Structures are given as structure tokens and as C-alpha cells.
Amino acid sequence: MDREFIVSILGVGCYAVASFLAVASLLGFRPKGERVAITLMTVGGLILTGVLVFRGVGFTSLPAFNRFDALTAYALALSGAYGFWSAYRYTRGIAGIVIPYATLLLLCGISALKLNGGDPAPLQGPGMIFHVATAYAAFGVFSLASISAVAYLIQDSNLKHKRLGVVWERLPSLETLDHLMSRLVGVAFLLLTVSIIAGVILIRSMGGGEEWILDPKVLATAILWVLLAVFVHLRASSDRHGSGIALVAVFGLGCLLFAFMGVHLIAPSLHSFIQMRPMVGGP
Amino acid sequence: MKLAVIGISYHTAPVDVREKASVRSGEVPALLQRIKAQFPSSELVLVSTCNRTELYTVGIDVNADKHRLFQILLKGDEHFRADELEQHFYVKSDLEAAEHMLAVASSLDAMVVGESEILGQVKQALGIADEAGMVGKVLHTLFQRAFKTAKRIHSETDICRGRVSVSSLAVEFAEKVFDDLSTKTVMLVGAGETAELALKSLMDRGARDVLVLNRSHGRGQDLAERCGGRAIQFDLLDDYLARADIVISSTSAPHLVIHAAAVQRAIDIRRGKPMLMVDIAVPRDIDPAAAHIKNVYVYSIDDLQLIAAENIAKRREAVEQAWSIVRQGVAEISEHFEGGGLREVLQKFDEMGREVCETALKRTLAKERLAGLPEPSREEIRELARKIVGKMLAEPREALKRAAKNGELEGYVRVVNDLFGFDRKDLKK
Numbered sequence: 001m002d003r004e005f006i007v008s009i010l011g012v013g014c015y016a017v018a019s020f021l022a023v024a025s026l027l028g029f030r031p032k033g034e035r036v037a038i039t040l041m042t043v044g045g046l047i048l049t050g051v052l053v054f055r056g057v058g059f060t061s062l063p064a065f066n067r068f069d070a071l072t073a074y075a076l077a078l079s080g081a082y083g084f085w086s087a088y089r090y091t092r093g094i095a096g097i098v099i100p101y102a103t104l105l106l107l108c109g110i111s112a113l114k115l116n117g118g119d120p121a122p123l124q125g126p127g128m129i130f131h132v133a134t135a136y137a138a139f140g141v142f143s144l145a146s147i148s149a150v151a152y153l154i155q156d157s158n159l160k161h162k163r164l165g166v167v168w169e170r171l172p173s174l175e176t177l178d179h180l181m182s183r184l185v186g187v188a189f190l191l192l193t194v195s196i197i198a199g200v201i202l203i204r205s206m207g208g209g210e211e212w213i214l215d216p217k218v219l220a221t222a223i224l225w226v227l228l229a230v231f232v233h234l235r236a237s238s239d240r241h242g243s244g245i246a247l248v249a250v251f252g253l254g255c256l257l258f259a260f261m262g263v264h265l266i267a268p269s270l271h272s273f274i275q276m277r278p279m280v281g282g283p
Numbered sequence: 284m285k286l287a288v289i290g291i292s293y294h295t296a297p298v299d300v301r302e303k304a305s306v307r308s309g310e311v312p313a314l315l316q317r318i319k320a321q322f323p324s325s326e327l328v329l330v331s332t333c334n335r336t337e338l339y340t341v342g343i344d345v346n347a348d349k350h351r352l353f354q355i356l357l358k359g360d361e362h363f364r365a366d367e368l369e370q371h372f373y374v375k376s377d378l379e380a381a382e383h384m385l386a387v388a389s390s391l392d393a394m395v396v397g398e399s400e401i402l403g404q405v406k407q408a409l410g411i412a413d414e415a416g417m418v419g420k421v422l423h424t425l426f427q428r429a430f431k432t433a434k435r436i437h438s439e440t441d442i443c444r445g446r447v448s449v450s451s452l453a454v455e456f457a458e459k460v461f462d463d464l465s466t467k468t469v470m471l472v473g474a475g476e477t478a479e480l481a482l483k484s485l486m487d488r489g490a491r492d493v494l495v496l497n498r499s500h501g502r503g504q505d506l507a508e509r510c511g512g513r514a515i516q517f518d519l520l521d522d523y524l525a526r527a528d529i530v531i532s533s534t535s536a537p538h539l540v541i542h543a544a545a546v547q548r549a550i551d552i553r554r555g556k557p558m559l560m561v562d563i564a565v566p567r568d569i570d571p572a573a574a575h576i577k578n579v580y581v582y583s584i585d586d587l588q589l590i591a592a593e594n595i596a597k598r599r600e601a602v603e604q605a606w607s608i609v610r611q612g613v614a615e616i617s618e619h620f621e622g623g624g625l626r627e628v629l630q631k632f633d634e635m636g637r638e639v640c641e642t643a644l645k646r647t648l649a650k651e652r653l654a655g656l657p658e659p660s661r662e663e664i665r666e667l668a669r670k671i672v673g674k675m676l677a678e679p680r681e682a683l684k685r686a687a688k689n690g691e692l693e694g695y696v697r698v699v700n701d702l703f704g705f706d707r708k709d710l711k712k
């Protein structure tokens with residue numbers, strides 16, 4: 001087994017243990033396990049960031065055009081958003097949903113570690129890095145918003161049905177989750193807008209045309225952007241709250257997963273990171 | 284350690300007796316000074332709450348001086364006969380007193396087992412006594428152990444989990460729906476006693492904006508003035524409903540007061556912002572159909588009582604576990620106060636045994652007629668001497684350990700020191 005694989009497994013292992021602890025904490029088996037889980041997630045995140053950097057340097061291209069790279073980058077963006085947010089806001093209990101979701105993404109990705117990226121990205125450079133980085137950041141932040149929405153719906157159901165158990169006790173209040181959700185969607189909308197603008201500028205600079213505009217991934221991302229815009233409008237202009245808007249955010253996660261991965265299973269895309277040719281070269 | 288507690292609590296005395304012994308926190312230092320004046324070498328802490336007044340002492344023979352202490356605690360009230368005082372007050376000493384302190388701080392002795400206020404009150408009592416210079420090494424250690432034990436019990440058992448009163452449950456629900464109660468509006472419909480208690484609990488947690496609606500507007504105004512809120516005409520209820528984040532209803536109306544349609548209108552105006560509705564009235568004030576409206580959380584008195592009963596049952600289950608932690612705490616205290624003395628005296632025993640044995644062996648084996656004795660035989664003699672000394676000291680050692688367990692070590696140590704002359708030897712050294 002090569003070193004890269006072992007180190008990646010180590011990183012994913014940290015996430016797996018963190019998931020176990022975070023879920024146990026949410027269910028009340030290890031009330032103090034959440035802090036350890038977040039620490040382990042951070043350690044795993046740093047290890048996997050190292051792996052991505054190493055792969056990027058080895059391939060001399062952005063480590064984002066392979067299933068492993070893409071899913072790992074997405075999981076890291078989500079973990080980073082959670083780590084950042086939890087330092088400022090009361091987010092106890094949400095780790096029990098965030099970390100297992102990130103671990104699931106990593107497990108789906110690790111099976112593709114030995115597969116090469118698709119065709120090298122036509123453009124490498126600061127513009128491309130900016131476009132990809134903002135897109136992943138938007139996906140990570142929006143996923144966290146959707147997970148807050150899931151927590152909101154769980155808490156709503158607990159309150160409605162008077163299930164006042166450990167999960168009810170450990171998750172934050174509805175209002176906290178509602179704030180978290182709306183702030184995060186706002187940030188995600190901004191990041192996705194910037195990423196799309198950067199993408200358009202990149203296409204212009206390489207003389208690309210309609211094939212990019214009609215690319216299934218671009219279309220799916222545009223739908224996601226519209227959904228985020230609707231959410232932002234519902235909150236900022238109509239001041240909508242409650243379980244209805246939480247459902248919109250959860251639906252948004254479905255759209256995100258479709259735009260991110262599902263679209264590649266239906267139609268070929270110019271954003272070809274899901275290709276699965278065996279690796280040729282690399283570090 | 285001469286630790287003792289002398290006290291009166293809801294277990295032993297009705298409120299009219301307890302209130303005579305009750306001491307406001309501002310009066311505690313003066314009372315402690317009065318006791319200290321009579322018992323200058325004592326350590327003192329006075330814990331006074333609505334359910335108990337207890338004086339923790341070190342260095343006072345409470346059994347001999349209890350009547351003096353009763354009088355001081357009752358502030359000179361001489362209406363009670365001696366047998367009445369004996370009946371109302373309890374006296375516990377040494378480890379029994381330590382166990383009582385741990386049980387009190389952990390809320391195992393409280394009227395509502397698991398309520399958390401008592402720990403704060405005990406901490407405050409220690410702080411006041413400490414500031415007045417009444418706390419020495421023994422009481423400081425005891426109280427710190429008590430806080431540690433209480434913390435363990437709170438974190439390791441379910442004794443504090445779940446609220447058990449209607450008012451505290453209302454607060455708990457409010458805190459699970461809203462982030463910051465200070466920005467929320469509480470609407471009180473009807474001015475029942477329980478609703479007022481719930482309002483008070485919410486205000487204690489930061490709620491400031493209060494609307495009071497009562498059929499008797501005058502009574503509503505009185506309550507609104509008391510809680511710094513606004514009194515609203517009762518027939519404007521539906522108009523004001525949308526402004527309320529939390530509604531507590533407790534009218535004595537024989538019919539529904541808040542209809543589902545009105546709640547639906549309110550939630551539409553609120554654009555889905557959650558609304559918590561607590562219905563304490565019997566028969567119910569809030570239309571049960573309102574519970575099916577999205578973002579509205581309705582709790583009736585039955586729901587609250589059911590939850591309270593479940594929480595009480597959970598607490599009861601945790602009581603045994605909590606007591607075992609208290610017993611561990613008491614064992615640690617015993618070890619701390621008496622274990623050190625025990626170790627010291629056992630060490631002295633060992634040293635003495637070794638010294639006696641070695642001296643006797645040295646003298647015996649140095650005799651000329653034993654000079655030719657082979658080394659294995661000499662070793663056997665040494666071994667025999669050690670065994671004899673060991674056997675002789677075994678029973679006293681066990682007696683000392685038993686005394687330590689029973690809290691009688693101090694007396695035993697004095698006798699042992701006297702019999703074996705340990706003190707004199709220490710002085711020589």
C-alpha cells in the first residue's frame with residue numbers, strides 16, 4: 001500500500017471515530033464526546049488537506065477533478081464551515097449530523113483514490129483556483145445550512161410530538177437553528193454568485209461559447225443558485241421563518257448533491273471530475 | 284475532626300418554626316460573630332434557605348452545647364420547651380455530618396430532589412463565612428469536597444435532568460424554541476397563580492416585554508404593574524396574539540378562549556415565526572386544533588404534568604446512584620481527615636517494631652556463645668523475631684484501622700501515643 005493511501009485512510013479514520021463520538025454525544029451516551037469529536041475531525045481535516053495539497057503538487061493541477069479529490073474537498077469545505085461557525089455560535093449537537101455526513105462523503109471518495117482525474121482542466125492558474133475554491137466553499141457552507149435545517153425539523157418534530165429526550169435536550173433552540181440557517185444560506189449565495197461570475201470570466205478568457213452555458217453541471221448549478229436566491233428573498237424581503245423555510249433548505253441540499261455529483265450520472269459534462277479512468281502517473 | 288452540624292429543616296419542623304431560625308444573608312456575619320464569641324476556637328458556616336437553617340461547626344462539642352446553639356439560632360426565642368427543640372433540631376457529628384453536607388449540596392436532601400439552587404446557596408454561605416473569617420482548614424476542605432461531589436452527581440446521574448414544575452417546564456420549552464428571551468413578548472391571558480409563577484420564571488430568564496389580558500381589567504393592571512408589563516383589554520386578545528412569542532393562558536372560562544383560527548391568523552402575520560402556547564387552564568383555554576398549526580407549539584396542563592411526572596420518576600431512579608457517589612465522597616473525606624493520621628501512626632508502629640527487633644537481634648547475635656552460629660541459622664532467628672513482633676502488633680493495627688473507619692481514630696491515637704511513647708520519642712528527635 002502506498003503512503004498516500006495509508007495517510008488518506010488515517011484521515012478518514014479520524015472522521016469515522018469522530019462520527020461515532022459525535023453521534024454518541026447527540027444520543028446522550030457520551031455527553032462530553034462532542035468536543036473530542038470536533039478535535040478529531042480537525043485532525044482528520046488537516047491530514048486530508050495535506051493529502052490534497054500533495055496530490056495537487058504531484059499532478060501540477062488543481063486537486064479537484066477526481067471523485068476522491070472532489071468529495072474530499074467538499075467534505076473539508078463543510079468541516080471548515082462547521083469548525084469556523086461553531087467557534088462563534090452555539091451549535092452543540094449539530095456535530096452529530098455534520099461529521100457523519102462528511103464521513104459518508106469521504107468514504108464515497110476514498111474508493112476512487114486510485115482513479116485518475118479526468119482530462120486536465122483547460123485552464124490552470126489563479127482564476128481557476130478562485131473559481132473552484134469559491135464553489136467548494138459555497139457547497140460546504142450551504143450544506144451546513146441544510147444540516148441546520150435538518151436539525152430544525154428534528155427539533156420541530158420533537159416539540160410538536162412532545163418527544164423531550166436527549167436529542168431534544170442537546171440540539172440548539174429553533175431560533176438559533178433558524179438564524180444559523182439563514183446566515184449560512186446568505187454566505188453560500190454570495191460565494192456561489194462570485195464563483196459563477198469567476199467561471200463566466202474564465203470561459204470568456206478561453207473563448208468558450210454555448211457548450212459551456214448548456215453544460216448540464218452549469219445548468220444544475222444555475223438551478224441551485226435560483227433556489228438560494230429564492231431562500232434569500234424569502235428571508236430578507238418576506239421575513240419568512242419556520243419549518244417551511246427549513247424544508248426549502250433541505251430541498252436545496254438535494255439540488256446541491258444533484259448539481260455536484262448526480263448530474264454526471266445522467267449526462268456527460270465539461271466539468272468532468274467524476275471520470276473514472278485508472279490513474280496514470282501522479283506522485 | 285470534631286465536625287458537626289446542628290440544624291432545622293422541612294423534615295423536622297413546620298414553616299412557622301423554621302422561619303424563626305431563618306437568617307437573611309446580610310445578618311449571617313453578625314450571627315456567626317456571636318457564636319464565635321462563645322466558641323473562640325471554632326470554625327463556622329451557616330447555611331440558611333427557605334427549607335433549612337444549618338450551622339456547620341468544627342471544634343464545638345455540639346452534644347454538650349446544643350441548647351446554647353438552639354437559642355442562638357432561634358435568636359433568643361424562649362417559647363419552645365426543651366423537648367420541642369430536641370424534636371425540631373437535629374445534630375450530626377463527624378462523618379454523619381459530612382455525609383449530610385454532601386447530601387444537602389447535591390440536592391438529595393432537598394424538597395424537590397435535584398433542584399440546582401441549593402448548590403449556589405451553599406456556595407454563597409461558604410463565601411459569607413469565609414469573608415467573616417470563620418472558615419478553617421476542615422470546613423474549607425469539607426465544602427470543597429461537597430461541591431465536587433455535587434458536580435459529579437449533576438454530571439453523572441439524571442438527578443437534575445428534566446424540570447418538575449409547571450413554571451420551570453414553561454421556561455424550558457421557551458428556551459428550546461427561542462434563543463434570547465429578552466427580545467420576546469410574553470402574553471399572559473388570565474391572572475392565575477401558576478401562570479404568574481411561570482411568568483416570573485420567564486422574567487428571571489430575561490423576558491421583559493409582558494402583555495397581561497384579564498377579564499377583570501383592574502386585576503390585569505395590578506399584575507401588569509407588578510411585572511412591569513402592559514395591561515390590554517381582554518377583547519383585544521385576537522388582535523394582540525400575533526405580537527406574542529409566548530402565550531400563557533390560565534383563565535377560569537368554561538369555554539375556549541383562544542381559537543385555532545385566531546392562532547392561524549396570528550402565525551400568518553408572524554410569517555412562520557414560532558409561537559409557544561402554554562395552557563394551564565382547566566377546562567382548556569386554547570383550542571387543541573391549534574397544536575396542528577405549523578410553527579405553533581401548544582402544551583396543555585396534562586402535557587406538562589405528564590412530563591413533570593416522567594422527570595420525577597427519572598430523578599427517583601437516579602437517587603440511589605447519587606447516594607453511592609455521596610458515600611464515595613464521604614470515604615474520601617474520611618481518608619483525607621483520618622487517613623493521614625492513620626498512616627502516620629501505622630508507620631510509627633512499623634518503625635518501632637523494626638527498631639525493637641533489630642536492637643534485640645543485634646544484642647543477642649553479638650553474644651560470644653552464638654558466634655559460631657552458621658549464617659542460615661542466624662537468618663532463621665532474625666525471621667522468627669520479625670514474625671513475633673509482627674504478630675504482636677497485628678491486632679493493634681487492625682483496631683486502629685477499625686477506629687479510623689468509625690471516626691474514632693483521634694482517641695485511639697492519643698492512647699497509642701501514650702502507651703508506646705511516640706510523642707516523647709518525637710520530642711527527643
